[in-house]
Amino acid sequence: MKRQSSEIYFEKIKSTARLTPVEVSVIGRQDVMKEWLDWPAKSAHPPETIEHPAIYHMLDVAAVAEELITYFPWKSDLKQAFIALVGLHDLGKFSESFRRMLREGIAQDYPHWKLTEILLLEADEMLAAWFGGTAEVRRILYAATAGHHGRPPDTPLQRRGRYKCLQAIGEGQEAARRFLSILKEFWPEASLASLDEETARKFSWWLPGFCTAADWVGSNTKWFKPRKLDCNPAEYLEKTRLIARQAVCEAGLSGAGACSRRLFDFALRPLQTACEAISLPEGPTLVVLEAETGAGKTEAALLLAQRMALAGKGRGMFFALPTMATADAMFNRASQAVGKMFEKPSVTLAHGRAGLSVPFRDMVTAGSNTGKSGDADDVTSSEWLATDNRRALLADVGVGTIDQALLSVLPVRFQTLRHYGLSSKILVVDEVHEMGEPYIAEELINLLKMHRAMGGSAILLTATLPLAWRSRLLATYGGVSESSAYPAITVAGGDAITEFAVDDRPVKGSVKVERMISTEEAVQYLVQGARAGAACVWVRNAVDDAIAAVEALRAEGVETHLLHARFALCDRKKLENEVLERVGRKGKNRAGFVLVSTQIVEASLDLDFDVMVSDLAPIGSLIQRVGRLWRHMDLRPATERPVPAPILKVLSPDPTDVQDDHWLRNVLHKGAGVYALPDTWRTASVLFKRGQINAPEGLRDLIEAVHGEGAESLPSVLDEAEATGQGKNMAARALAGQNIVDIEASYRDAGNGADDVIYPTRLGDVTTILALARRTENGLIPWASSEDHGQDMPSLWALSEVSVRHSKLAKLDLPDQDSPEIRDVKKEWPKWKQRDVILCPVEDPGGEICEGLCYKKDRGLFFCSSL
Structure with a gap:
């Protein structure tokens, strides 16, 4: 035929x-x-x-x-x-x-x-x-x-x-x-x-x-x-x-229709009520929510996203956060509401360690067993979505790091899959003020432009957004605002709400700001607070300084807890849970609790302290930190606090006495180089003159005094530091301009398929991952205990990891990766992990990894001259 x-x-x-x-x-x-x-x-x-x-x-x-x-x-x-x-x-x-x-x-x-x-x-x-x-x-x-x-x-x-x-x-x-x-x-x-x-x-x-x-x-x-x-x-x-x-x-890709069910069973706060009333224009919409920490922005955003979904502005939602810790926390909160926003939505957690989240794993297991059935507000996830971060943005609702969304504007492999996944979603970006660094800012601007081009809508949440940065964000959707009111809800090209009903909940009022001149003074202040029964915290800029502070407080006989980013993940999760149990919203046994932490407490944990000391940091960070001071006034009114008023003690040199560019290093030591020196000096100058932080009415002026056009002139000895910083910012913007895809051109002409590592979502110091191990008679086992975390060996090794700047390890003689005991373990690892992760046995009882490097579960990874 x-x-x-x-x-x-x-x-x-x-x-x-x-x-x-x-x-x-x-x-x-x-x-x-x-x-x-x-x-x-x-x-x-x-x-x-x-x-x-x-x-x-x-x-x-x-x-x-x-x-x-x-x-x-x-x-x-x-x-x-x-x-x-x-x-x-x-x-x-x-x-x-x-x-x-x-x-x-x-x-x-x-x-x-x-x-x-x-x-x-x-x-x-x-x-x-x-x-x-x-x-x-x-x-x-x-x-x-x-x-x-x-x-x-x-x-x-x-x-x-x-x-x-x-x-x-x-x-x-x-x-x-x-x-x-x-x-x-x-x-x-x-x-x-x-x-x-x-x-x-x-x-x-x-x-x-x-x-x-x-x-x-x-x-x-x-x-x-x-x-x-x-x-x-x-x-x-x-x-x-x-x-x-x-x-x-x-x-998990069949789509979830919008629902009009009531999201919350509590009385709405003024910001949340305003989100139910503000007019939404036709077509793609951008809304910027600015309010102080603790004002209920997350719930306000969910209410607004529900209205957008009902108006046909999206068939789902992606909640983007600055860190994995904040994403994990948001996943737990959002999962309770999104089943009322959408009809039985598929939900994913999208970041590099999503598989270690017990709530997410439980949801995936439930989804594979039941599918889309059950109660009306059930949420599920699928194994297909959960096994690949590139697929995570395809779910009806995603919660993850901003990096997962930013990869949609970089010329990396499967960038377009991420863009497609986001295109049908309402994009919610939390803590957007943390994304004002030049490189990531350019990525975010282009992400919003690309999202709008496909008809997408977005909501941006912030507590400390400079007006110039807000203007750039609004412009991506054709919006302009000259208002400096705070708090505010601003719709690009539409209405704005700057007058809110009076919140009848108890408020802490003005927070007095006082300068401390030495770590010894800070230690004694915290000792007094603990003995008075106060829940105390010292927020330090650098891990090594935090460890030193804990040692000083323990030497005074004060039981002190430590939290920073150089703990193995298993230990960090355990420590975070212990801290939340003591000083979280519903914490118990608060009296005399003392925590020394780095800036990870600024956003990732809902904590409430009576007494606070902080290293000097830029105004935005200090506002975030002070949001954890006298936070839950509805549960712990002023009459029940062990101290008479909220005071922020700031460890800082005198901003009126600047002899050279070592001004800050003389007091903060290693923590002096974490933030840009001009920003920290301007913060000190403005804050100590005013002597208080008034939220919300005084926050805009503080932010603009440091970051706005009318910011104070620097002492001449800091001019070189500012010029250097401006040069780095220009270089970062230029690099972003080279890396970001040209969305005005076609995919064939401007796309690529490079590895993610070549086009990073953030600039920063190169880090090295160490996988900690214990020695046993049967060879090396993960630092994370199978009794606490189950028997899944890949997960145990992932929970045993800790990241550290490569430069801090450069001169150390780390364990030989070709030794028989290490090779025996790593042969079971994926090739990329064999190459990129250094396995490090931790000696008992001193915690030595190699000369100069140690690890202990109550101190984390630290550098030592001897045991």
Whole structure:
């Protein structure tokens, strides 16, 4: 039987009324066998025993795309065009070179996904008659479709390069054309006529991610098992559509409709009530919420996000936070509300250590057991979403670090998948003031622009946002605000609320600020507070200074707790829980509790202290820290506190006596270099003159006095430090400009597929990860105890890790990684971990790792001259 054209094939299908069912079946199967048997998509190598045909695979993925695109707000003809393009994503598998690679193991000169672009260009005349639109619009989207493997195609498009690709394709070109004709029958209304070139370039960053998501689901053999060629394309598509619907649901990608259920059972605070009333404009919307720590911004943002979702501004939400610790805390809080915001949403935790979160692991386990069933406000997660951070942004609701979102504007592999995942979400960025550092600020600006370009809305939360930074953020959505009122809710291009009802809850009032001149004075002040029954904290800028402070307090007979970032994760989690049990919102046995911590307490933990000492830091950090002083006045009013008033004691030199640029180092030692010297001097100058922090009414003036246009002039001896800082900031902005993708260009012209390490989301000191171990008779075991954390060995090793600046380790003789006992453990690790993580046995009882480096569970990692 000769090969039949798709036109003859469809004529036979259409004329079934003149044929018996048996004749129709025979004709269909013969046609399929002749046309498609020699074009596999998947190998039959073990464990598979069947070659999955390319035509079936592309219909699988197109069927998934049909499910994924349903809730995007575009016209039907454009949706059909995107579905059809996704269906063509692996057109390059109709190539002799790909077939040889699968069946004979012969490497390809040009991967199949790059050949897809060539085949689409070669078939442009056919596609023009189907899709319409301009040649340039189609060219842009052909490349975007081909770029679904995480990077754009870079195949030479000139005559010679195209000729080599066509040689690799061979007779597959004719098969590709026949498949185009078949696909047109399934989505005949597909049209790109509504897109101009500028809009096509915007979609070119979205389409590869959409295609990747559909391909990853459509390639999963859990749902789409390899099949023999046993039915015609129309019959197969009908069957695979049913599978696609189930697969998308089980993967957690079926979308969650907005719900209007009441989120909270408590009386709303003024900021939260205002979020229920403020007008929201049509189209993509940006809202900036500015209020002091403890004003209820998180709940206000959730209320606002619910309104946005009900208004059709998003089908889900991603909550972005500055650190993994803040993300973990927010995951627990948000999980209790999002089931009332969306209809049985899938939820993920997105950061590098998400798998170590017990609440998240429990949710994944529950989701795999129950799926989307149960009570109306149930939330679930899927194993498919949880096993890969790149997939995490595809969930209906995600909570994670801002880094996961920022990767969508860097030229890294699968950047477009993240962009696609965010595009349907309401993006909520918490602690946005912490993202004002030049490099990350440029990333955030471009993230917001890219999000808006695809119709996305966003909410930004902050306590200490300089006006100039706010102006840049508002401008990404075309907004302008001249108001300096605080607190404020500002809608870009819309209304603003600056007058709020009086909060009837008890307030702490003004916080007096007093300077301390020495660590000895700070120690004695905390000793007195502890003996008076106060819950006390000293926030230090550097880990080594925090350790020294604990030693000094313990020498005075005061039981002191320590918390910083150089603890193994298992110990840090335990310490955080102990601190929360004592001085958290519902803490007990507070009397005489003393904590020395670094700045990690600024945002990650909801703590309440009676007495506070802080190293001098920029005004934003001090405002955040003082938010943990006399915090929960509704539970602990002034009459029940062991001290008469809230006072912030700041360890600082005199800002009126600056002899040289060692001004701060003379008092703070190692903590002096953590923050920019000009910012810390201006903070000291302003704060000690005013002598108090008034929240909320006085916060804007304090912030602007340090960071605004009218900031105080520096002493001349600090001019060089400011010039150096400005130079570093310019360099950071320039580097960001080089790294961030040009969203005005197309994906093919401006995308990349680099490793994440090459394009970091943040600038900073290079860190080294140490994995701590204990010695036993049976060899090395993880520092984290299996009795506390279960028997999962990879998780135990991850919980045993601690990060430290590489420069601090450079001169130390760390344990030999080629020693037999270490090699015996690391051989079970992934290759990247064998390379990047240093395994360090900790000697008993002194805690020595090597000369000069020790670890103890109550001190963390510290540097020592001797045991």
